Amino acid sequence: MTKFKSINSVDKLYDRLTQKTAILPLVVFRVVFGLLLCFSQLRFIFNGWVADCYTTPKFHFTYHFFSWIRPFDSATMYAIVGATAMLALCIALGLFYRIATILFFIGFTYLELIEKSWYLNHYYFVSLVAFLLIWLPAHRNYSIDAFIFKKIRLNEIPEWIVLVLKIQIAVVYFFGGIAKLKSDWLFEAQPLKIWLQARTDIPLLGRFFAHEYSAYLFSWSGMIYDLAIPFLLFNKRSRPWAYVLVVVFHVLTYVLFNIGMFPWMMIGASLLFISAAEWKRFFGRLGMRLKTIPAEAKAFKTHRLAIPFLVGFVGFQIIFPLRHYVLTDQVCWTENGFRFAWHVMVMEKNGFTEFTVVDNDTQKKFTVYPSQYLTVIQEKQMSFQPDMIWQFAQYLGTTFNEEGTKNLSVYVNAKVALNGRTSTVFIHPQTDLLAVKHIDDMYDFVVRLADD
Template identity: 40%
Template sequence: MHGRLAQWLKFLKTPVPVAPLITFRIIFGLLMAFSTLRFWWLGWIEDHFINTHFTFKYFGFEWVQLLPPEAMYALHGLMFIGAIGITLGLYYRWSALLFFLTFTYVELVDLTYYLNHYYFVSLVSLLLIVVPANCYFSLDVYFNPKIQSQQVPRWAIDIFKWQIGIVYIFAGIAKINTDWLIHALPLKIWLPPHSSLPLIGPVFNWEATAYLFSWFALFYDLFIVFFLVWKPTRLLAYLSVVLFHCLTGLLFPIGIFPLVMIGGTWIFFPESFHQKLLDKASNLFKRATFVPHKREDNQKVAVVKTPKYIAWILSIYFLIQLLLPWRYLLYPGNLFWTEEGYRYSWRVMLVEKAGTATFYVKDSRSGREGVVNNREFLREQQERLMAYQPDMILQFAHFLAEHYEREGVYQPQVRAEVYVTMNGRPSNLLIDPEVNLAAIKDSWRHKEWIIIAGREF
């Protein structure tokens, strides 16, 4: 057993050509730079972070505060610089660290904007910090040729394949449920609104299309990584990556995620493909010094060593990645309804939910109870996402209790009547409307006040 492990570790440390990692670094850096500019240009920094009264916190990251407008813009500026640094391989590790920290900070500011693909970006940039992706075709090499190496230990490339694999496979596993497979929900709801698209539009009104898409997406997510790894199927698999992500990008507002996947999965292509790309790119620059050594010389170049602590950190990292999506099993009730253990698990575009949450604040002395106008404190998107997620409902209730106490309400009791519709079914109460939320503390434990009994799903 111990021998197997040692063999496996040895295998992971085998030197392999670095080229796939280099293209990955450049594509990721460029896309992130583009994404940051896009976010800025669309006015989303202002939409999300300026004139916002209240932000929803991540459990354990309550200390991450919304910063003043200038600082939010500055953070995005630094993020852009980090992304460019990653692309060029300039002060590479610092750039990756800068990008990781700024990007993650911005994400942590408000839980409202949690998206699986932002989580993915945070994770990839974290992984980029630990790999020597600047040891070839980078400005760091240009300025300091000594660090050049055309080979890296195998793990430095494979961790990205594993990460992508985890995303797809868990996204696939999540689709194994009655609504998705047997009822083709929510696609039966999501596709018809696209019937006005030119040419292919009418197809989205067919029931068959919703079934075809549901099942295709299931097989795609479950198996695509294996087909990408296996040489005979790789090209066809990649074509389906392009097809799949173009289609989802066309139909759903998922930003640059399709591009990230279409570019990111290049890492599954062989070294020769990447080397050709890089050779072409360096011809463009016509700077011999930029890529000082020809491929033939690479035997002489020392491989970057793998420190032991990196092995430990990565093992723990991937263990967490593999376990986290299963934590929902520790909670009772239907995961899609309660959302306990829902995040960080690659449950992507899986369920159609919407809610109306009406909060009531009661003065403990006078007994007078009033209705809250949520929009007084929340942005449209904050209200929309809060209205079906129990942990956010609780946070907002606590905010209301504090706010109205300051306004002179004596020991405010806050309750909420929350009706949620899921996959087109008639809406139902999500939580006990009589519970005083102000008296409840959030924790990892099951929220007893979620109504889970008697659900048909």
């Protein structure tokens, strides 16, 4: 009887996920995502970041399991970033959509995997969305593909297609909120106390930032916003206000912080929550009518693996960002499990490192300052991230032992300051980093933050 009941529930869920919904919100998402990414990639080129990130560094901090990813020469790298911009434009236009999404996902993810010191949460978000778009029929109406190939036109798609993207957006917010549930954020109002003090130059609002209460106000409201906004966007009744809140919140973060494309990405992505009926009513009020393009294709058929994949994907999205709870109790300090977990703007952290390479046979010592080998951004990021300190030590081990015959040790003098605390020793200074065989073992040599 119970078994029968559970099968019934699964069926109900399946029915719910495959029930029809309008394609329009997915199309809006496709257009906005494509245009924003096109702009973002062009901006990357015009800011000179192709050289700064890919071709200038002599050494790259690659990701675990992806050390084989390497940049090409300068011209090729410019071509790849330029190509991803054009592919993003193709996605927006719905031109050769399937191939554009596949190539964009591969190209963009390749670019992000080259250099860990340039990791940003929204780059990870873009890769995830690009991956999802490969499988989703976002081009099957209001697109050049649908204009040319009329037979692919759809007006309705199964609910799960929009839902999976909504969940992806909700995950960013919700786990961004969970990442703020820390004593520094809630009870010390850090790092906002520091950041708002630094932005008292902002017209009108700046005057309030000199007062401590504004940091607490922003900390708590930011946390509540992140945790609540997905639910407010899902709910039909609260959606209009919620979207206004999305715009106000992200414009504010853009004005206050050096946060690049992230606010616009989230403002654009959240448009997905607005239903076709709401779009039509909205334009109707403005005296405009959204034309329904007749569908010629048969109804979209959900692949039998789609729902299991959806469940697996959502499961991964829920579990993976929480892995740091198992790995460490000081995630902002150790950064073990920090990346790919939506820790968005939760800390002000600075570090200093000085490496000593010792030739154990001759007892000769070499002092190495990272700026001699790394770019400014690489040095800054490496100075407070244990895995990157380990990677740089291995690089020094190789650089100082080209013949491979020397018996070397590498030590680091690392000092780090977190959220306004006085700087303190970060890695046990007597640790021979070349003797630490695995990158994950490096976290065992992080000195505990005393007052956390």
